[in-house]
Amino acid sequence: xxxxxxxxxxxxxxxxxxxxxxxxxxxxxxxxxxxxxxxxxxxxxxxxxxxxxxxxxxxxxxxxxxxxxxxxxxxxxxxxxxxxxxxxxxxxxxxxxxxxxxxxxxxxxxxxxxxxxxxxxxxxxxxxxxxxxxxxxxxxxxxxxxxxxxxxxxxxxxxxxxxxxxxxxxxxxxxxxxxxxxxxxxxxxxxxxxxxxxxxxxxxxxxxxxxxxxxxxxxxxxxxxxxxxxxxxxxxxxxxxxxxxxxxxxxxxxxxxxxxxxxxxxxxxxxxxxxxxxxxxxxxxxxxxxxxxxxxxxxxxxxxxxxxxxxxxxxxxxxxxxxxxxxxxxxxxxxxxxxxxxxxxxxxxxxxxxxxxxxxxxxxxxxxxxxxxxxxxxxxxxxxxxxxxxxxxxxxxxxxxxxxxxxxxxxxxxxxxxxxxxxxxxxxxxxxxxxxxxxxxxxxxxxxxxxxxxxxxxxxxxxxxxxx
Amino acid sequence: xxxxxxxxxxxxxxxxxxxxxxxxxxxxxxxxxxxxxxxxxxxxxxxxxxxxxxxxxxxxxxxxxxxxxxxxxxxxxxxxxxxxxxxxxxxxxx
Numbered sequence: 001x002x003x004x005x006x007x008x009x010x011x012x013x014x015x016x017x018x019x020x021x022x023x024x025x026x027x028x029x030x031x032x033x034x035x036x037x038x039x040x041x042x043x044x045x046x047x048x049x050x051x052x053x054x055x056x057x058x059x060x061x062x063x064x065x066x067x068x069x070x071x072x073x074x075x076x077x078x079x080x081x082x083x084x085x086x087x088x089x090x091x092x093x094x095x096x097x098x099x100x101x102x103x104x105x106x107x108x109x110x111x112x113x114x115x116x117x118x119x120x121x122x123x124x125x126x127x128x129x130x131x132x133x134x135x136x137x138x139x140x141x142x143x144x145x146x147x148x149x150x151x152x153x154x155x156x157x158x159x160x161x162x163x164x165x166x167x168x169x170x171x172x173x174x175x176x177x178x179x180x181x182x183x184x185x186x187x188x189x190x191x192x193x194x195x196x197x198x199x200x201x202x203x204x205x206x207x208x209x210x211x212x213x214x215x216x217x218x219x220x221x222x223x224x225x226x227x228x229x230x231x232x233x234x235x236x237x238x239x240x241x242x243x244x245x246x247x248x249x250x251x252x253x254x255x256x257x258x259x260x261x262x263x264x265x266x267x268x269x270x271x272x273x274x275x276x277x278x279x280x281x282x283x284x285x286x287x288x289x290x291x292x293x294x295x296x297x298x299x300x301x302x303x304x305x306x307x308x309x310x311x312x313x314x315x316x317x318x319x320x321x322x323x324x325x326x327x328x329x330x331x332x333x334x335x336x337x338x339x340x341x342x343x344x345x346x347x348x349x350x351x352x353x354x355x356x357x358x359x360x361x362x363x364x365x366x367x368x369x370x371x372x373x374x375x376x377x378x379x380x381x382x383x384x385x386x387x388x389x390x391x392x393x394x395x396x397x398x399x400x401x402x403x404x405x406x407x408x409x410x411x412x413x414x415x416x417x418x419x420x421x422x423x424x425x426x427x428x429x430x431x432x433x434x435x436x437x438x439x440x441x442x443x444x445x446x447x448x449x450x451x452x453x454x455x456x457x458x459x460x461x462x463x464x465x466x467x468x
Numbered sequence: 469x470x471x472x473x474x475x476x477x478x479x480x481x482x483x484x485x486x487x488x489x490x491x492x493x494x495x496x497x498x499x500x501x502x503x504x505x506x507x508x509x510x511x512x513x514x515x516x517x518x519x520x521x522x523x524x525x526x527x528x529x530x531x532x533x534x535x536x537x538x539x540x541x542x543x544x545x546x547x548x549x550x551x552x553x554x555x556x557x558x559x560x561x562x
Contacts, residue, residue: 017533018533018534018535019531019533019534019535019536023536024531024534024535024536024537025535025536025538026535026538033541033554034553034554034555035541035544035545035554035555035556036538036541036544036554037538038538038539038544039536039538039539040539043539043544051529051530051531052529052530052531053530053531053533054530054531054532054533055532055533056533057530076521076522081482082482083482083483083484084561085556085558085561127561128555129560129561130560131560132560133550133552133557133558133559133560134557134558134559134560134561135552135553135555135556135557135558136555136556136557136558137554137555138544138556260482262482265521265522267522267523269529270522270524270526270527270528270529271521271522271527272527272528273527273528
């Protein structure tokens with residue numbers, strides 16, 4: 001059978017505002033005890049009046065613009081009614097038929113994925129299910145939650161993963177969301193169905209995919225499950241499935257259909273008129289986005305496309321890179337190599353953010369300059385960087401103290417080279433018989449005697465000359 | 469407009485309410501008469517009246533993104549019938 005897969009995504013992102021969507025409670029609840037960031041509004045007490053957070057509206061408009069959406073003149077909030085203990089009011093304030101952004105797109109690896117809509121709603125309370133009861137923490141309730149819905153244009157699990165990865169980077173560039181999936185700040189649901197020989201089958205909604213690799217594994221599993229079911233002649237049903245750590249999806253409670261939510265316009269919040277001047281102001285303030293950043297890093301800064309891709313897709317690293325460039329001291333390509341190599345290694349090991357680490361951009365540039373000018377070897381440079389991360393001291397200081405300056409003095413290198421030749425007569429004979437690869441061994445011996453400080457190029461040249 | 473007992477049961481289920489068969493009968497009658505009252509609205513000629521989603525002519529009522537103090541935990545859970553370790557406690561839902 002000829003199979004095709006059809007995937008649409010719904011991505012929820014908590015916006016990084018300081019206060020909640022409809023009240024002044026702090027959004028900084030991550031490490032707080034339960035129910036300490038709540039007030040009568042987010043508790044859903046009778047008679048309270050929710051008021052929309054201006055910043056959250058702006059963040060949503062910015063995201064919609066970055067995703068090439070049209071911003072309608074008028075938008076409004078609606079009540080989505082359902083009864084579940086994660087909702088204090090018995091309804092969620094969301095947007096139904098007049099979202100903030102409509103009809104956009106995003107390019108993923110050369111393929112255009114349509115964006116159906118971008119809308120704004122409030123996050124719900126967190127439930128902790130114990131056997132005999134359910135515990136409710138309202139801190140998360142009312143956090144501004146933006147939802148991006150794609151058209152069913154995605155045809156593989158890889159594309160789905162790439163889409164969410166790209167979207168996350170865009171949100172980070174815009175500065176509107178942390179995009180942290182592990183902390184649940186970015187969440188993704190997917191609708192996936194298959195077509196076999198052109199015939200469509202019921203779609204399944206997959207939830208709880210809380211990492212990029214989780215999205216890939218869940219959809220890959222689900223794609224395979226649906227294909228196998230069709231091949232065996234089993235019946236597929238429209239349902240909601242969860243994704244477990246063991247890498248399988250499982251059936252959850254039957255989905256309530258959209259009309260069951262009995263949406264109606266939110267009477268407490270007057271409609272919004274999105275003034276063109278406001279929208280255009282926001283458009284003109286949009287930062288450079290990842291794709292154009294990447295292009296500029298190649299065309300104007302001179303990075304390789306590979307370097308530009310890796311640097312531009314990590315916002316904090318990219319910011320750091322651009323500060324390094326202002327130092328005007330070292331070649332951008334060298335900076336990129338260090339950032340993507342030993343620097344990233346150290347950052348990941350320390351679990352820190354480039355902007356918070358002890359090694360400031362000017363300090364890294366000083367180190368790179370020491371290597372580029374031949375004062376220390378690349379290997380020593382890596383060790384020095386490690387030491388800089390540990391102690392926060394400057395490269396020059398560490399190099400002086402450790403005496404790791406590279407030996408570039410020809411006389412010094414020649415003296416050590418002569419010594420090595422006299423002690424390795426067998427290797428020398430092999431070399432003269434034409435086994436030129438022995439040279440590498442001899443260079444290594446010189447390095448050993450100089451604790452890796454001899455300039456490798458100079459050492460090789462000197463040895464070759466002496467062996468003639 | 470007549471609401472059938474099945475429709476009453478369906479709406480009750482969405483609201484997670486269990487009704488006795490007498491209640492279903494009673495609510496079917498009561499809700500039907502409420503819907504009949506709303507039907508009167510359809511008698512009004514609304515040609516040329518723009519659709520509205522809000523009774524007031526307000527728009528763009530925002531608050532700035534400023535933090536304000538939250539309630540104390542004591543106040544938050546004061547009215548809760550059941551609580552545990554700072555959480556609200558409800559019947560198991562999973």
